[in-house]
Amino acid sequence: MDDYPLLNLFWTMLLIFCWVLWFFLLFRIIGDLFRDHSLGGWAKAGWIIVLIFLPFLGVLVYVIARGKGMAERDQKQAKDVDAAFKQYVRDAAADGSGGTAASGHPAAGSPVDQLAKLADLRSNGHLTEEEYQKAKTKILA
Known part of the structure; x- marks a missing residue:
C-alpha cells in the first residue's frame, strides 16, 4: 500500500466518477436526440458523429446549446407518463366487465x-x- 498513497486513491476515484458521469450524460444525450422530433435525421446523425469523434467537447456543446430543450422534453415525457398512468387507473376503476377494479x-x-x-x-x-x-x-x- 506504500506504492499508492491515499491522495492517489482519491484522485483515481474522482476520475472514475467523472468517467461514469460522462457516460451517463452521453447516453442521456443520445436518448434525447432520438426523442426530439424537431430535429431531422441529418441533424441527429451530425450530433452523433460529433459525439463519437469529439466526445467531451460534443457533450459539453450539446448540454450548453440544447440543455433547455432537453429539460423541457424530460418534463413533457414525465407529464405524459403521469397522465397515461392516471388514465389507466381511471379506466381500471370504471371497468364494468365483471372483474375487480x-x-x-x-x-x-x-x-x-x-x-x-x-x-x-x-x-x-x-x-x-x-x-x-x-x-x-x-x-x-
Missing part, C-alpha cells in the same frame, strides 16, 4: 350492463362460448 372491490355497473358487455365481447369474437357462459354464471350468481 384497482382497489380490489367489484367493478361498477349493474349485472345487466355487465351482461351486455359480455355479449358484445362474444359477438366481436373476443370471448369463446365457454368463456361467455362462465362469466355469465359468475355475474348471475
Whole structure:
C-alpha cells in the first residue's frame, strides 16, 4: 500500500466518477436526440458523429446549446407518463366487465350492463362460448 498513497486513491476515484458521469450524460444525450422530433435525421446523425469523434467537447456543446430543450422534453415525457398512468387507473376503476377494479372491490355497473358487455365481447369474437357462459354464471350468481 506504500506504492499508492491515499491522495492517489482519491484522485483515481474522482476520475472514475467523472468517467461514469460522462457516460451517463452521453447516453442521456443520445436518448434525447432520438426523442426530439424537431430535429431531422441529418441533424441527429451530425450530433452523433460529433459525439463519437469529439466526445467531451460534443457533450459539453450539446448540454450548453440544447440543455433547455432537453429539460423541457424530460418534463413533457414525465407529464405524459403521469397522465397515461392516471388514465389507466381511471379506466381500471370504471371497468364494468365483471372483474375487480384497482382497489380490489367489484367493478361498477349493474349485472345487466355487465351482461351486455359480455355479449358484445362474444359477438366481436373476443370471448369463446365457454368463456361467455362462465362469466355469465359468475355475474348471475
